Amino acid sequence: MQEKPRRQSRIQKKNREAIMTAALREFSARGFAGTTIDQIADAAGLSKPNVLYYFQSKDAIHSELLRGLLDMWLQPLRDLQAEGDPADQILAYARRKLEMSRDFPQESRLFANEVLQGAPRLEPILGGELRQLVDEKSALIGRWISEGLIAQVAPHHLLFSIWALTQHYADFEVQVRAVLGPDHDPYAEAEVFLDLLFRRLLLPHSRE
Structure with missing residues (x-):
């Protein structure tokens, strides 16, 4: 039986939204090459490891x-x-x-x-x-x-x-x-x- 995807907690949804909002701001201003995970993390108010918990890479954030x-x-x-x-x-x-x-x-x-x-x-x-x-x-x-x-x-x-x-x-x-x-x-x-x-x-x- 296929495992059902886990429902995100309120905190997880909030953090993902913060990452996406911050990434949109950074990518639109700097482009893909000029944006780093550290910049996204700072803009989102999260640590770099926390961002990488939700997204494996900068490319994954950008693609989404x-x-x-x-x-x-x-x-x-x-x-x-x-x-x-x-x-x-x-x-x-x-x-x-x-x-x-x-x-x-x-x-x-x-x-x-x-x-x-x-x-x-x-x-x-x-x-x-x-x-x-x-x-x-x-x-x-x-x-x-x-x-x-x-x-x-x-x-x-x-x-x-x-x-x-x-x-x-x-x-x-x-x-x-x-x-x-x-x-x-x-x-x-x-x-x-x-x-x-x-x-x-x-x-x-x-x-x-």
């Missing part, structure tokens, strides 16, 4: 963070459905991606750092699950185009542009806030601008 991040990051794209108005579906996706940059900036930078390093821990997923999902949704966008419901755009590059224009606000937050000044809410202004930008891009020529 990335797995959780990717599942969350891909959900808005999964939610893009054939039903409903195509332009509204795509605009809602762009809006959700911008909200995620606002609400989860450290997670966005963690992903960006991994990709900039060649994505050694993400490559199987990027070329597998992510590619399959993007191909599926690009085919849906292509169908909307062929039906004349949105303008002629390159579906894959439309998605790339949404990623670039929304995640910029998290990955380059310091630059954005420095340029706009402390009294500006970049996300409120960005939502209005991106909605207008993509709405005009997607408008079929027959409706212009």
Whole structure:
């Protein structure tokens, strides 16, 4: 009979959460190579042996963070459905991606750092699950185009542009806030601008 996994105590859950929170902060700021177990332990308020009790290595912590991040990051794209108005579906996706940059900036930078390093821990997923999902949704966008419901755009590059224009606000937050000044809410202004930008891009020529 297979042994049931042991239920974590309240203290164990608290310590794991502290480690993950600290690791997210350190990895997003320093990248994988620049982060050590000692730094994670200090940030979590735990000893190094205590951290290694929960995770065998720095790589194990980083991999768990990335797995959780990717599942969350891909959900808005999964939610893009054939039903409903195509332009509204795509605009809602762009809006959700911008909200995620606002609400989860450290997670966005963690992903960006991994990709900039060649994505050694993400490559199987990027070329597998992510590619399959993007191909599926690009085919849906292509169908909307062929039906004349949105303008002629390159579906894959439309998605790339949404990623670039929304995640910029998290990955380059310091630059954005420095340029706009402390009294500006970049996300409120960005939502209005991106909605207008993509709405005009997607408008079929027959409706212009």
